[in-house]
Amino acid sequence: MQKLVLIRHGESIWNKENRFTGWTDVDLSEEGYRQAKKAGELLKKHDYNFDAGFTSVLKRAIKTLHCVLEELDHLWIPEEKSWRLNERFYGALQGLNKTETIAQYGEEQVKKWRRDPNEHPPAITKDDERYPGHDLRYQHLTARELPLTENLSETMDRVLPFWHEKIMPTMRLNQKVIIAAHGNSLRALVKYIDHLSDEEVTNLEIPTGIPLVYELDDQFNRIRHYYLE
Numbered sequence: 001m002q003k004l005v006l007i008r009h010g011e012s013i014w015n016k017e018n019r020f021t022g023w024t025d026v027d028l029s030e031e032g033y034r035q036a037k038k039a040g041e042l043l044k045k046h047d048y049n050f051d052a053g054f055t056s057v058l059k060r061a062i063k064t065l066h067c068v069l070e071e072l073d074h075l076w077i078p079e080e081k082s083w084r085l086n087e088r089f090y091g092a093l094q095g096l097n098k099t100e101t102i103a104q105y106g107e108e109q110v111k112k113w114r115r116d117p118n119e120h121p122p123a124i125t126k127d128d129e130r131y132p133g134h135d136l137r138y139q140h141l142t143a144r145e146l147p148l149t150e151n152l153s154e155t156m157d158r159v160l161p162f163w164h165e166k167i168m169p170t171m172r173l174n175q176k177v178i179i180a181a182h183g184n185s186l187r188a189l190v191k192y193i194d195h196l197s198d199e200e201v202t203n204l205e206i207p208t209g210i211p212l213v214y215e216l217d218d219q220f221n222r223i224r225h226y227y228l229e
């Protein structure tokens with residue numbers, strides 16, 4: 001049996017302001033730092049330690065990982081950052097207030113944009129300043145990989161190669177892994193690990209800053225999962 005720990009970054013400044021964030025590189029709020037530190041304390045209390053960390057290229061997830069590792073005195077472990085673990089790219093919704101968006105487009109439409117795995121939020125165009133092609137950190141991506149909008153199924157399509165090519169091989173070496181990522185990149189991963197249907201994943205919400213432990217068998221099938229208390 002192997003344990004895998006997933007953690008959604010602590011509350012970000014835009015979570016607090018209730019704005020769609022996606023690939024916008026927003027920092028943790030004070031509460032977010034507090035949540036991340038608390039997650040580290042909790043893992044320490046339960047005697048967790050890790051051999052490898054994986055995270056996105058967005059500071060709210062990176063800093064969450066670092067706060068956790070700091071508490072464990074584990075800042076030295078190898079960590080790999082990948083755009084594949086980024087939050088879902090929320091297209092033209094990025095930056096908008098969620099309540100105002102509901103007032104403008106209606107609750108049903110916004111719920112679809114947020115939770116229907118096959119619904120695309122409105123796309124940006126390549127001349128939009130939010131286009132990731134303008135950002136140095138994404139310069140190695142192909143035009144096809146650079147999103148203009150993304151639904152959960154597409155997020156899953158870019159998360160899973162990283163799971164199969166980087167995370168699983170690390171766990172196969174019996175290394176203990178922690179993944180610090182985002183609400184929707186983790187929903188994509190959980191959908192895959194737990195074999196959730198589209199309908200089931202619609203109702204899945206992952207809270208910020210609470211370690212989610214997966215116990216996996218030798219084939220990486222889920223035995224059970226739980227939030228650490």
Ligand SMILES: O=C(O)[C@H](O)COP(=O)(O)O
Pocket residue numbers: 019020021022087088090114182183184
């Ligand atoms: O990108 C965002 O706005 C959030 O991190 C996730 O938002 P959601 O819960 O609206 O999908």
